[in-house]
Amino acid sequence: MASILSTQGIVKQFGAFRALDGVDISVERQKITLIIGPNGSGKTTLVNVITGVYKPESGKVFYMKRDGRAIDITGWPPHKIFAVGIVRTFQIPQVFQKLTVLENLLAVARGQRGEGVISALVKNWVKEEEELAKKAFSILKAVRLVDKWNTPANLLSAGEMKLLELARALMAGADLIILDEPIAGVPIDQAHEVFKIVRDINQQQAVTFLVIEHRIDIAFKYVDYVYAMASGRIISKGLPEEVANDPKVREVYIGG
Ligand SMILES: Nc1ncnc2c1ncn2[C@@H]1O[C@H](COP(=O)(O)OP(=O)(O)OP(=O)(O)O)[C@@H](O)[C@H]1O
Numbered sequence: 001m002a003s004i005l006s007t008q009g010i011v012k013q014f015g016a017f018r019a020l021d022g023v024d025i026s027v028e029r030q031k032i033t034l035i036i037g038p039n040g041s042g043k044t045t046l047v048n049v050i051t052g053v054y055k056p057e058s059g060k061v062f063y064m065k066r067d068g069r070a071i072d073i074t075g076w077p078p079h080k081i082f083a084v085g086i087v088r089t090f091q092i093p094q095v096f097q098k099l100t101v102l103e104n105l106l107a108v109a110r111g112q113r114g115e116g117v118i119s120a121l122v123k124n125w126v127k128e129e130e131e132l133a134k135k136a137f138s139i140l141k142a143v144r145l146v147d148k149w150n151t152p153a154n155l156l157s158a159g160e161m162k163l164l165e166l167a168r169a170l171m172a173g174a175d176l177i178i179l180d181e182p183i184a185g186v187p188i189d190q191a192h193e194v195f196k197i198v199r200d201i202n203q204q205q206a207v208t209f210l211v212i213e214h215r216i217d218i219a220f221k222y223v224d225y226v227y228a229m230a231s232g233r234i235i236s237k238g239l240p241e242e243v244a245n246d247p248k249v250r251e252v253y254i255g256g
Pocket residue numbers: 014019037038039040041042043044045046
């Protein structure tokens with residue numbers, strides 16, 4: 001299988017503190033890759049390096065285009081990394097609480113602030129709006145939010161809000177979606193629903209996912225490959241059952 005993203009020897013320091021100490025990962029195209037690790041192990045810092053928020057002291061981040069060519073995106077600014085198709089859910093401006101679900105998607109598509117949605121309609125861009133609305137509805141169907149299209153975002157449940165973020169990433173045309181704790185604070189039944197939908201989108205729409213999640217009891221059921229981090233290093237990698245049974249992981253992460 002071809003990878004879509006790889007990091008090689010990433011080192012990131014905050015002063016004298018080494019938050020990432022030579023991190024190599026490879027994210028397979030059209031798979032769901034999970035990164036686990038205790039608090040402070042470097043997961044978010046790694047995502048920040050991948051998405052251009054931080055420049056690493058050393059190491060490289062490569063993004064593989066669909067034609068197989070690798071581009072070195074190390075240190076690129078976040079908007080350029082977004083433009084190649086790597087979208088982190090919260091990197092898109094946050095959900096507009098007062099706008100409806102549909103309006104939130106239309107706002108992403110045009111890269112405008114939410115307030116512009118209504119005025120854009122008035123400006124007679126009817127044809128374009130129709131196309132965007134069509135795309136938005138097909139995405140809402142995929143994330144099972146179609147019944148809520150006219151609901152203001154602030155009335156959604158925690159799980160639905162995560163799905164709206166996912167829908168917004170899809171609307172942005174992402175090839176690789178990075179989900180930072182997609183089920184944090186989401187009740188258990190909705191949490192399974194979120195991962196089932198991620199899985200369906202991964203399979204049906206050929207979107208690749210890189211997920212950080214603490215609730216491994218749920219996440220492990222849905223992902224293809226796992227990296228475990230501790231103290232800025234990768235301490236284990238493999239299939240979910242392999243990593244779950246790795247004594248090094250049990251020791252630092254599960255606690256025995
Ligand atoms: N901007 C920063 N300045 C200084 N230290 C930082 C900074 N960002 C992160 N760190 C430190 O780097 C280490 C890794 O943090 P990071 O947020 O990447 O961990 P994490 O695995 O994502 O943790 P969590 O699961 O709690 O989100 C921590 O010790 C943290 O205190």
